[in-house]
Amino acid sequence: MTTTEQDTASPTGRTTGWHRLRVARTRPLTDDAVALTLDLPDRLAGAFAHRPGQHVTVRHVMDGSEIRRSYSICPPPSEPRELRLVVKRLGPGGFAEYATTVLTAGDTLDVAPPNGGFGLAEHPGAHHVMVAAGSGITPLLNMAAAALRDDPRCRVSLLYASRSARSVLLADELADLKDAHVDRFLPLYVLTRETREAEMLSGHIDTTRLPGLLRAVGAEPGGPTYFYLCGPWGMVTSVREALTRWGADPARTRFELFSLATQDPSPPAAELQGRTMRITASLGGRTAVAVMEEQDRTALDALLRVMPDTPHSCREGLCGSCRARVTHGTVTTGRQYVLGPGELTAGYTLACRARPESDETRLDFDL
Template identity: 80%
Template sequence: MTTTEQGTAAPTGPSAGWHRLRVARVRPLTDDAVALTLDLPDGPADAFAHRPGQHVTVRHVLHGTEIRRSYSICPPPFGRPELRLVVKRLGSGGFAEYAMTVLRAGETLDVAPPTGAFGLVEHPGAHQVMVAAGSGITPLLPMAAAALRADPRCRVSLIHTERTARSVLLADELADLKDAYVDRFQPLYLLTRETREAELLTGRLDATRLPALMRAVGAEPDGDTYFYLCGPWEMVTSVREALTAWGADPARTRVELFSAAPRDPAPPRAAPHGHRARITASFGGQTAVTAMTDQDRVVLDALLRARPDIPYSCREGLCGSCRAKVVHGSVTTGPQYVLGSAELAAGYTLACRARPETDETELDFDL
């Protein structure tokens, strides 16, 4: 995953602590993806209550090293609600390969409660236009199903770009959704490494092809149309720019990223006061105090020494798991893809992107 959307309501942060959840099923989806269904924990029924579009963080120790990954909650569109995560392998090693080759039903995973701001605009009768690349379909499928169930006047269009027909994730469930809402749900599949009969549906999604695809699904740049983009940085950035050039209002476009922008090879500028700044953090109703050292590049580095349970996942400013409000002092927030201008103005930051500007800085992860 990933995260996420610009300029919307503040994301809901995770409650303190982790839940050890049993893996109920491991279902192969494609040659490089599996679906993990997890048993919900005993205790409060709302511990994993979520809105369509939100994600959870999975923590696991692999070869002696703790890894964390964020995955969108993607229950099947029909049947009993499930806590299901779709894990796609993008390379060798890592949690995805472990999930595909080693993980079995009956084993357990540490999972943090749902978080994230990516989600549907509540606007009756709207045309919800969704654009997914690869595993970007995982938050959009439940969002599409929720919109179609809740609003009998809405339409949902999906443009899903993948390499080949064989690699399309959740194709059977998307087909079921089409059958159930044949007049209101229109999916189009754009394949980049396989030739389709329609030239429009063969090749990369770019600024030249986008207007024709919008016409194909009956989308208009204005009116009651909202756009949702989910995928890697390159796709989301190019499609968002193309939508703006086409005439769509940027305020009606919501995005979630599954990868960050290419890294700047230059090291980040050292933050003023960074070597002596004292950081106070409140999380889960408890407060801890620590100090930045010369080795700490961001606030999260210092906080984890004092509070290993501080929430985080991607460390790239993508998922929003480490969102906190600066209640005293000030920080510089580096490049990030979660917080909109209103949240930044209200004092929110991401601990994985924040560097202190004052000798005393206090963050609250519970606000």
Template identity: 60%
Template sequence: MTTTAATPAAVPAEGRPRRTGWYPLRVSRTEPVGDRATAITLDLPDRLAETFAHRPGQHVLVRSHQAGRELRRSYSVCLPPGERRGLRLVVKYLGPGGFAEYATTALAVGDLLEVSPPTGHFTLVEEAGAHHVLIGGGSGVTPLLSIAAAALRADPGCRVSLVCANRSARSVLLADELSDLKDAHVGRFSVLHVLSREARESDLLSGRIDGARLPALLALLGVEPGDRAQYYLCGPLGLVELARDSLERWGADPARVRFELFSTTGASASASAAPGPARQPPPAGRTGGVLVSARLDGRTSTVELRPEDRVVLDALLRVRPETPYSCRDGLCGSCRARVLLGAVTMDRQYALDAAELAAGYTLACRAGPASDRIDLDFDA
């Protein structure tokens, strides 16, 4: 999962909930919410209510140990629209061998999962009377549902429109909750389901979303380029790239477009992970001896990179095992930090936009050393 076009979070103040750490939470309920998808409700003790307080659209890291392996993944917090407190995650089976397989086939009420506190910047923009336009595919609907419910609840003058792309009606996640939210806000919440492998009553709603179809869908929802709507894109890379590029050509203000990725599925052969400089090999003689200092949850630690360390995250985990990360592929953005001193290089990454890179942010899972000393701030 990755997010861009967001405002950096403030440095945690003394006494505020930590960004990191693992908390064992017990599964209190599981229920199917779509084809091979399960909603997992976790029991949240009162003493952890503040720690797991979240903004609509944020996600948590989840880990479990199975057969000697650590399974780790990030998931959006997705409460039922009428609820404001608690912790529910929606997990879709993606294939054998990962956390999703365990969660959708073996996880049971009473089991424990280790969960890290909410993080992320893909959240509701508070703008009175705004038109919030959501475009999602597959599991991307989970943060969008939270954002939609929060916007409708907080601002009686706003409108929310959702374009939801899936293969078939059976594969739509949280379909009943979307329908209930629509019924509760008639005239303010509109939903268009576009199915790529199932014929619908309208040709516009049948097939894959492309550059020609998206503007027509927006027009059907009453969205015009000059409306200054707030746009939220979430799903696989292919859909997000297409929607982002189409919106820019259509005339939407890029500064009002936010996106979050759940996977690189659907990327075009020519698609480039961006923006960011290509990673270069470490300079000669700098395979070790580089000092990395990292501030995390108000505490600073220093470690020396070893020749076998591929990226700075490898070194940091030796001294700060709670350093946040999930995908290790520049996708989820969990290991986002600001470079205060020194320099790093990165190869492909999807989590940071041009403004964040210009402000000195990097991803520890993709950052290689480009100086003898590197100071990072995970609290920035």
């Protein structure tokens, strides 16, 4: 494992760098998923204070290569301050296989502080309708528990797709949450590879099945109803389309992806044509200058040469770890799934998707 860089705090209070945290407990959830509880020293309590829906980035070295993965913070509803991550293995190799088969209590992980804008709408008395597939339950469980705990007038409905009853993640905690809020929390489980007595609870949550599920939980297109989607590209895309056709306000639909159907290519390589394109980046109160080269596809490629601790994880515009504000010059932001219209208008971009257009560009990761 690589040496941890020195932790620094930005002028705005954002903590940057990496923190080596000890694994306090591991708990198998299913055959291919594990819950990792990390020991958080008192001195780091502020750095890792999080809002429901946020995630952290984990850095690990395997076979001499560094890999980074983002995982939603998913504390048990009874311990909302606990730093717990749920890791699900989707295939052979990679960090997930290591976490689910090798990692044990006492081991350490390099972890970056919480990040991300996925979260609850601030609307007392709202009906929060959450749609999850697979490990997409991890941020939504945290958000559901927080809503029920902090707003006694709200309702929460959960539509959760999983392959089978055995593969439902955190089923015991969802059951406990239902028992604690029997009149305000309604979970429906949709199984894709098992047949259930109710037809609408067998199969995928798609454009055909969704309207009936929404009626079952008493959701309405208007009023104080908000929708939260988390899962793979196909599910999130089809549910968003179905909600729009159903009459839901797109401005009240929030989503987070954990995978794409296919790898989304970065913007084209910079065509320098004799130009010198410089990027000045501010991070944690430090400043560095990078120069775009022909092989660079994004600003992140150039910045990593001069500022190796530039925050990043997925490189696909999914996690938002590399969010920065353009304070001078212009960039073209390729396809991304994190920044909303307001943030784009305010000048924010993702370094992993940004291609400078001006000779001089300044990015601030601390704003």
